[in-house]
Amino acid sequence: QLQLQESGPRLVKPAETLSLTCAISGGSIRSSTLYWGWIRQPPGKGLEWIGTVYYSGGTYSSPSLKSRLTLSVDTPNNQFYMKLSSVTAADTAMYYCAGAGYCTGASCGFDPWGQGILVTVSS
Amino acid sequence: SYELTQPPSVSVSPGQTARITCSGDALTKKYAYWYQQKSGQAPVVVIYEDMKRASGIPERFSGSTSGAVATLTISGAQVEDEADYYCQSADSSGNLRVFGGGTKLTVL
Numbered sequence: 001q002l003q004l005q006e007s008g009p010r011l012v013k014p015a016e017t018l019s020l021t022c023a024i025s026g027g028s029i030r031s032s033t034l035y036w037g038w039i040r041q042p043p044g045k046g047l048e049w050i051g052t053v054y055y056s057g058g059t060y061s062s063p064s065l066k067s068r069l070t071l072s073v074d075t076p077n078n079q080f081y082m083k084l085s086s087v088t089a090a091d092t093a094m095y096y097c098a099g100a101g102y103c104t105g106a107s108c109g110f111d112p113w114g115q116g117i118l119v120t121v122s123s
Numbered sequence: 124s125y126e127l128t129q130p131p132s133v134s135v136s137p138g139q140t141a142r143i144t145c146s147g148d149a150l151t152k153k154y155a156y157w158y159q160q161k162s163g164q165a166p167v168v169v170i171y172e173d174m175k176r177a178s179g180i181p182e183r184f185s186g187s188t189s190g191a192v193a194t195l196t197i198s199g200a201q202v203e204d205e206a207d208y209y210c211q212s213a214d215s216s217g218n219l220r221v222f223g224g225g226t227k228l229t230v231l
Contacts, residue, residue, distance in 0.1 A: 039222075047222040062219070102172065104172060110211070
């Protein structure tokens with residue numbers, strides 16, 4: 001069964017870079033699904049799509065985050081990453097990684113999800 | 124447009140039918156996906172491709188679309204269905220994803 005686990009610093013200072021890793025178990029980053037994604041949720045607020053990354057390295061990012069966001073894959077270690085630069089308090093959120101699921105062609109939802117990691121931006 | 128709009132809240136009594144709408148131009152061309160998020164948990168897919176029930180989801184959950192509006196229907200809502208529900212779709216290129224603002228369902 002495919003499982004995802006987020007990891008990274010839980011406290012990041014303003015203006016610094018937020019770096020997260022999503023480790024995949026029970027499957028391969030190459031073949032388990034069409035793409036992998038990042039979604040975040042500020043405390044008490046709704047879900048926001050951050051971006052998606054393909055095992056080939058291709059990426060798509062939210063227009064509102066694109067200038068600060070880097071997405072990548074690490075095929076040998078079966079994990080993928082996100083880096084968000086120049087963070088502010090507005091980037092404080094639960095960050096989830098997820099796989100593409102329930103796909104028909106290139107149209108997919110997000111399934112499964114990791115349990116999420118709460119990242120706080122504060123000095 | 125690249126936005127999905129949901130009502131902030133819906134409230135029903137147990138056994139009643141709950142309907143949650145999601146509107147946006149993207150839905151005329153792209154599928155809607157619905158997620159249930161209970162307090163402190165990660166979201167879970169309940170409906171995919173507008174109207175298909177995800178694995179393990181009770182039959183009381185159903186989905187439909189009409190033009191630019193997707194609807195999640197819970198027929199005979201149960202107390203355990205209390206959760207936040209989010210719709211999700213993609214832009215016209217299919218490459219950018221978007222979530223609706225979420226709807227808090229209260230069953231009491």
